Structure formats: C-alpha cells, structure tokens
Amino acid sequence: MKILVADDDPQILRALRITLRAHGYEVLTATDGTDALRQAVEQRPDLYLLDLGMPRLDGVEVIQGLRGWTSAPVLVLSGRTDSRDKVEALDAGADDYVTKPFEVDELLARIRALTRRVPGQDAEPLVRVGDVVVDLVATTATRDGDPPQPVRLTPTEWRILEVLVRASGRLVTRKSLLLDIWGSEHVTDTGYLRLYLSQLRKKLEPDPAAPRFLLTEPGMGYRFDPSGGTGVAPGADTPDPH
Incomplete structure (x- = not known):
C-alpha cells in the first residue's frame, strides 16, 4: 500500500517514513501542499496523511483538490485542536483527524481502519x-x-x-x-x-x-x-x- 505523507516538519516526515516503512507501507513524502497534489496525480497513493499548516497550499486546500477526483482515504495529522479546524477539514472531505502529538499504535490502527473500507474508483484528474x-x-x-x-x-x-x-x-x-x-x-x-x-x-x-x-x-x-x-x-x- 502506498501512503503519501505531507508535512512541513522534517522530523515528523522522517519519523513517519521510518515507522510506516517498518510496517510494510510504501511511503511518499511532500513538504508543501503544491508538491502533495503533484505527487497525488503522478503517484496515485492509496491513502493520504496530511498536516493542515503547510506552505503554498494548506491542508484543507489539498483535501479540496483531492476530492475533485479521488476517494482515497485522507487522515489529517495536525497540532490544531480547535473543533472548528476539525470540522473544516472533515467538511472538506477528510475521513479522520488525529491531533499531534499522537501514539504510533493509534495512528497505525486508524490507518488500518481506513484501508478496510471499500475504495471507490478514482476519476482521472x-x-x-x-x-x-x-x-x-x-x-x-x-x-x-x-x-x-x-x-x-x-x-x-x-x-x-x-x-x-x-x-x-x-x-x-x-x-x-x-x-x-x-x-x-x-x-x-x-x-x-x-x-x-x-x-x-x-x-x-x-x-x-x-x-x-x-x-x-x-x-x-x-x-x-x-x-x-x-x-x-x-x-x-x-x-x-x-
């Protein structure tokens, strides 16, 4: 399974890349929203882990761009705990929301839960x-x-x-x-x-x-x-x- 992780924090990217690869996932990374959308179109990941506070395009804008053509699960990983941020991300099309800091076991369980869902057929962008x-x-x-x-x-x-x-x-x-x-x-x-x-x-x-x-x-x-x-x-x- 291919997962795209988009976050502007290099330490989080490195930690998630190591952890997810250790559990058998193929991992792509992006440090800003524009690069995340570019890789989404080119690589067609099976699941997305997105931060909200990214440069160029923020997480909500990335979700909106994705939902125009793909139904692949989107899991938001964000330090924003305000309910308004969660509602905005979920209304934009995110499937789940985990606040930072998070436990690795919980994150992996959320990923497994999302990937158990029957995927829809993606449209061409x-x-x-x-x-x-x-x-x-x-x-x-x-x-x-x-x-x-x-x-x-x-x-x-x-x-x-x-x-x-x-x-x-x-x-x-x-x-x-x-x-x-x-x-x-x-x-x-x-x-x-x-x-x-x-x-x-x-x-x-x-x-x-x-x-x-x-x-x-x-x-x-x-x-x-x-x-x-x-x-x-x-x-x-x-x-x-x-």
Missing part, C-alpha cells in the same frame, strides 16, 4: 467532454482553441460534475445527487437537477440537445459516459436530455 478539458484538481474547464477559452462553471455545477465523473460509467440516482448537493430537505426537488444538468450540457456538450457525455437514465438518475458514446441511456430508445 483531467477529463475530456467533447472539445472541453475539465481539470478536477484545479477546478477549471477549458475549451479547445487558439488560445483555449475558459468555460465558467458555478460551484454547484462543479459539484454535480465531480459526483458524476467520480462514478464514471455508473448510475447516480436523482435522490443521491439531491442529498449530496442540497441535503435531505430537497430529495424530491428533481427540478433542481434538470436545471443544472441542462446548464452543464449547454456549457460542455458538443450538442446539448443530444448529450453524449452527461446522460439521463430515464426515471432513475444520471450517468457520465467518458467515451462520449451514442448518448442513449441503457434501456432507452432515445436520449432524454431532461
């Missing part, structure tokens, strides 16, 4: 939708051209796109999307989804009226087709753009 390249780490969308033209997506559009892309090729139910994006109070408000999917298709699909990538499973939900196939959902005779 760069996704092509027709003539648009979507960067899930940088949260940018760029249409091919000379020069390339930025495509502006709202935060909600980004979140919907991330959920669909991370489940690439699989059905995401309407209820699941509504619960994830808007919460339990709006699980029956399917009009929200129709509106935002329509907007996403207008911005990303080559032909919004005949979507090839952001597909509807009639009566069930939506699916991202990375191949940009026929645009016809399985079991449907014709595309349903709504």
Whole structure:
C-alpha cells in the first residue's frame, strides 16, 4: 500500500517514513501542499496523511483538490485542536483527524481502519467532454482553441460534475445527487437537477440537445459516459436530455 505523507516538519516526515516503512507501507513524502497534489496525480497513493499548516497550499486546500477526483482515504495529522479546524477539514472531505502529538499504535490502527473500507474508483484528474478539458484538481474547464477559452462553471455545477465523473460509467440516482448537493430537505426537488444538468450540457456538450457525455437514465438518475458514446441511456430508445 502506498501512503503519501505531507508535512512541513522534517522530523515528523522522517519519523513517519521510518515507522510506516517498518510496517510494510510504501511511503511518499511532500513538504508543501503544491508538491502533495503533484505527487497525488503522478503517484496515485492509496491513502493520504496530511498536516493542515503547510506552505503554498494548506491542508484543507489539498483535501479540496483531492476530492475533485479521488476517494482515497485522507487522515489529517495536525497540532490544531480547535473543533472548528476539525470540522473544516472533515467538511472538506477528510475521513479522520488525529491531533499531534499522537501514539504510533493509534495512528497505525486508524490507518488500518481506513484501508478496510471499500475504495471507490478514482476519476482521472483531467477529463475530456467533447472539445472541453475539465481539470478536477484545479477546478477549471477549458475549451479547445487558439488560445483555449475558459468555460465558467458555478460551484454547484462543479459539484454535480465531480459526483458524476467520480462514478464514471455508473448510475447516480436523482435522490443521491439531491442529498449530496442540497441535503435531505430537497430529495424530491428533481427540478433542481434538470436545471443544472441542462446548464452543464449547454456549457460542455458538443450538442446539448443530444448529450453524449452527461446522460439521463430515464426515471432513475444520471450517468457520465467518458467515451462520449451514442448518448442513449441503457434501456432507452432515445436520449432524454431532461
């Protein structure tokens, strides 16, 4: 198993590298947030140990960058004990939080607990939708051209796109999307989804009226087709753009 440890304290990096290797883990290290994201994309670790107070990009920003395309577990190791810091990290997508100083046995137990979970399928950080390249780490969308033209997506559009892309090729139910994006109070408000999917298709699909990538499973939900196939959902005779 490959673990990326990101911390700007060289002593902690050295201690964790020695300890984790002694227990059979492959260890990568980074001393700032930017390097952590770079190695994440290049090396695809199975688990992340992140400090919050790193230079260039802090731990929360790294977590947000990771969660755009990977569901690999993130364990925060931080000297910050304020509950607000913990809540912010967990809301950003961290799976667990351990405060410094910590016992090695506890840390190893937390790692084992996280790795027992069934991993999700990671999305590629760069996704092509027709003539648009979507960067899930940088949260940018760029249409091919000379020069390339930025495509502006709202935060909600980004979140919907991330959920669909991370489940690439699989059905995401309407209820699941509504619960994830808007919460339990709006699980029956399917009009929200129709509106935002329509907007996403207008911005990303080559032909919004005949979507090839952001597909509807009639009566069930939506699916991202990375191949940009026929645009016809399985079991449907014709595309349903709504």
